[in-house]
Amino acid sequence: MRIGEVAAAAGLATQTIRFYERRGLLPEPCRGPNGYRHYDGSMLVRLRFIRTAQTAGLTLVEIASIIALRDDGATPCSHVQSLLLTKLCDVRSRQRELAAAEAELGSLIDRSHRLDPADCTNTQICHIISASS
Template sequence: MRISELANATGVETETIRYYEKQGLLAEPLRQPNGYRSYTASHLERLSFIRHCRALDMPLAEVRALLDFIDHPVADCAEVNHLIDAQLSRVRARLKSMKALEKQLSQLRKQCTDTHAGQACGILHELVAAAHGEACACHSAIEHQ
């Protein structure tokens, strides 16, 4: 199959496929006499694996490590568990950060409950105060120090 067909089958952009090839994550395909790349089912499977790992927000270095385990199936998989545990920790930290962001935005939103001229907007007032280094509704005074 051609690169456009591989891209359509996996939902991965052609430029990204070429990037993965350059990074050694995906083997370069054979070329047809006309110069077109010719991808196989193994390219499709490997690219689908990479795409799934990236959908789990795994860094490429970790995807590379997981691919190495696939390429060496008799190796001990303890490191696979470690990689997933590390990714899970990163996701949990981001969730905690996103919850804090949600709380800050909710506090900020409470500063203006109806429509009126911008000069009387509590949200704008709070954002300007924060820009001046002052405490605002969404950040405590301690956070500004």
């Protein structure tokens, strides 16, 4: 397959495939006499893996580390599990931060309903957010 065919089958832009090649996520493809890249079906498997790993929140560096392990003949499952556990901890931490932000915003909105804009002074900038009120 040529790059356009692989891109269409994978639902990616050709530039994305070239980018993945430059980042070492994809092996250097064979080239025909005309210089066109030629790919086999295994490229689609690798591209789908990359997309699925990105959806799980893994970075391209993390994905490259997984691919490198596999390319070296190792089974990367324990490495992947470790990466995913770290991602899950990060997501849970961000959820706690977002819940705190949600509570603070709700409190400020409730406060805004109780305050009269006419009572806002120049020294407070906005008494909804002012710490002194």
